[in-house]
Amino acid sequence: MLKKNLRRLNQIIRNWSYFLICISVASLVILTNSHPLKSQEIFFSKSISEPQEKLNLVDLEKFSDMIAGLEKKWEHDYERYFRRNFSNRDRSATKIAEHLTEIQQQAGIRPAVIWAVPTDDFLELMLITPDEQFVTKFVRGANRELLTERVEELESGIEAGAADPNSLKYLPPARLIYQWMFEPLEPYLEAENIDTLLLCTGPTLRSLPFAALHDGERFIVEKYNIARIPAFNLTDTDYEPKPEQQVLAMGASEFDDLPPLPGITVELETIVPKLWSGQKLINQAFTIQNLMNAHKSGGFDIIHIASHAKFNSGSPENSFIQFSDRKLSLDQIANLELNLPPVDLLVLSSCDTALGDRDAEFGFAGLAMQAGVKSALASLWSIDDTGTVVLMSKFYQQLRSTPIKAAALRQAQISVLKQKVFVEKTEVKGLEVEVNLPPTITGEESRNFQHPFYWAGFTIIGNPW
Structure with a gap:
C-alpha cells in the first residue's frame, strides 16, 4: 500500500511539474509574441501531446x-x-x-x-x-x-x-x-x-x-x-495612382453553346455610364478585334469583361474567355497586348474554375501575369446574374472613392455580407445610382446575398493597390 501511494504521489508530482513547465513556456511565448520579432523561426503545433511552440x-x-x-x-x-x-x-x-x-x-x-x-x-x-x-x-x-x-x-x-x-x-x-x-x-x-x-x-x-x-x-x-x-x-507591386481612369465595359448575354447571362446588359450599363466614364461593347460588338482596337485607341485603364470564362484542367489551351465571335484561350490572352499601353485592372465577372485542380489553379492565379495587366479581379465560381450585378455595382461605386483595388473589393464584399446592398423586388438597394433588374432574373421576392457563395469567390489577383 505504501509503495502504491508513493507511486501515485510521484505521478502527481510529475504531472504538476509538466503542467508548470507548460505554463512557463506558454507565458514566455505570450510575452515574446507581444512585440515585433526579427529573424525568427517558430514551430506552431496544435497537438496536445507536445509543447505548442518551439x-x-x-x-x-x-x-x-x-x-x-x-x-x-x-x-x-x-x-x-x-x-x-x-x-x-x-x-x-x-x-x-x-x-x-x-x-x-x-x-x-x-x-x-x-x-x-x-x-x-x-x-x-x-x-x-x-x-x-x-x-x-x-x-x-x-x-x-x-x-x-x-x-x-x-x-x-x-x-x-x-x-x-x-x-x-x-x-x-x-x-x-x-x-x-x-x-x-x-x-x-x-x-x-x-x-x-x-x-x-x-x-x-x-x-x-x-x-x-x-x-x-x-x-x-x-x-x-x-x-x-x-x-x-x-508581381508588379509598384504603386502608381491614376486619378482619372476610363473603363472599357464589354460582354454578351447570349451564346451558341453556353448558358445565357441575362443580367449582362444591366451590369455593363451600371458600370458605364452610370458609375464610370468609358465605352461599352455589347453582344455582337463584343469581339476580340474590337477589344484590341478600343484598347489601342482609347488607352483604357480598366477592362471589364462580362462573359463566360473557364479555368479548366490541362494546358492553358483548355481555359478560355468567350467572346461573341469565338473563344480566346488562356495561352492566347497575351496576344491582346494589354500591356501596350498598360491596363491597370482586368475584370472577369463570370468566371468558373475547376477548384482543386492543379492546372486550373495555375491558370487562375497566373491570370494577371499572363494577361500582362497589373491586377485582375475574377471569380472562382459562377454565381447567378443578380448576385453578380449587386457585387460588381458596389465594387465600381466603391472604387471611385477607394482607389486601393483590394480595399474597394473588400468593402463591396462587406456591404453584401452586412446587407447594406441587396435586391428588393427588381431594384438594387444601397447604391448611389438607380439599378433595376429584369423581373425574369429576380422574381418577386426580396433577396439578400449574405452567404459566402455570393461574394467570397471574387478575388484580386496580382497588385492589390
Whole structure:
C-alpha cells in the first residue's frame, strides 16, 4: 500500500511539474509574441501531446535564401505551365520589407506578404512585414492531405449556399483553415496593424476562397484587404495612382453553346455610364478585334469583361474567355497586348474554375501575369446574374472613392455580407445610382446575398493597390 501511494504521489508530482513547465513556456511565448520579432523561426503545433511552440533564432540570410528558393521554384512552375518566360524582380527578404515600407508610405496602407506551402508533413508559413519581421512557422496539424480534405469541405459547404442561403456547412472548415493559416501569424500582423495581405500560395491553396475563412467571430475579409499573387518577384507591386481612369465595359448575354447571362446588359450599363466614364461593347460588338482596337485607341485603364470564362484542367489551351465571335484561350490572352499601353485592372465577372485542380489553379492565379495587366479581379465560381450585378455595382461605386483595388473589393464584399446592398423586388438597394433588374432574373421576392457563395469567390489577383 505504501509503495502504491508513493507511486501515485510521484505521478502527481510529475504531472504538476509538466503542467508548470507548460505554463512557463506558454507565458514566455505570450510575452515574446507581444512585440515585433526579427529573424525568427517558430514551430506552431496544435497537438496536445507536445509543447505548442518551439522558438529558435533564424539566420536572416538563411530565411532570405528560403524565400528566394521558393520564388524561383514557383516562377519555374508558372513558366512551365504557360510555356513562356516571365520577367521578374529578384529581391532579398530585406529588399521586400523595404519595398513594403515604400508602399506603406505612398498608399497609406500597411501591407505584408505571406507564403503558404503545404507539404506531406506540415504547412509552412513565411511572413515579411514593413518593419522587418521575418517569421517562419510550421503547422504540424495541417499536412497536405488534411489541408486538401478541409479545403474540399469548405468549397462544398460554400456551394451549399446556392440552394440554402442559411446553410452554415462552410463554417467548421473555414474556422479550422483560418486557425492553420492565419492564427499563428496574428501577433505579428497585429503588432504592425497590418491591413493588406499579399498571399503567395502553393498547390491546393491557389484557388482557395480566402475571403470566406473565419476566426470564430468574423470573416477574414472583415479584417484585411486580400490579394493572391503567383510569386512576389513575378508581381508588379509598384504603386502608381491614376486619378482619372476610363473603363472599357464589354460582354454578351447570349451564346451558341453556353448558358445565357441575362443580367449582362444591366451590369455593363451600371458600370458605364452610370458609375464610370468609358465605352461599352455589347453582344455582337463584343469581339476580340474590337477589344484590341478600343484598347489601342482609347488607352483604357480598366477592362471589364462580362462573359463566360473557364479555368479548366490541362494546358492553358483548355481555359478560355468567350467572346461573341469565338473563344480566346488562356495561352492566347497575351496576344491582346494589354500591356501596350498598360491596363491597370482586368475584370472577369463570370468566371468558373475547376477548384482543386492543379492546372486550373495555375491558370487562375497566373491570370494577371499572363494577361500582362497589373491586377485582375475574377471569380472562382459562377454565381447567378443578380448576385453578380449587386457585387460588381458596389465594387465600381466603391472604387471611385477607394482607389486601393483590394480595399474597394473588400468593402463591396462587406456591404453584401452586412446587407447594406441587396435586391428588393427588381431594384438594387444601397447604391448611389438607380439599378433595376429584369423581373425574369429576380422574381418577386426580396433577396439578400449574405452567404459566402455570393461574394467570397471574387478575388484580386496580382497588385492589390
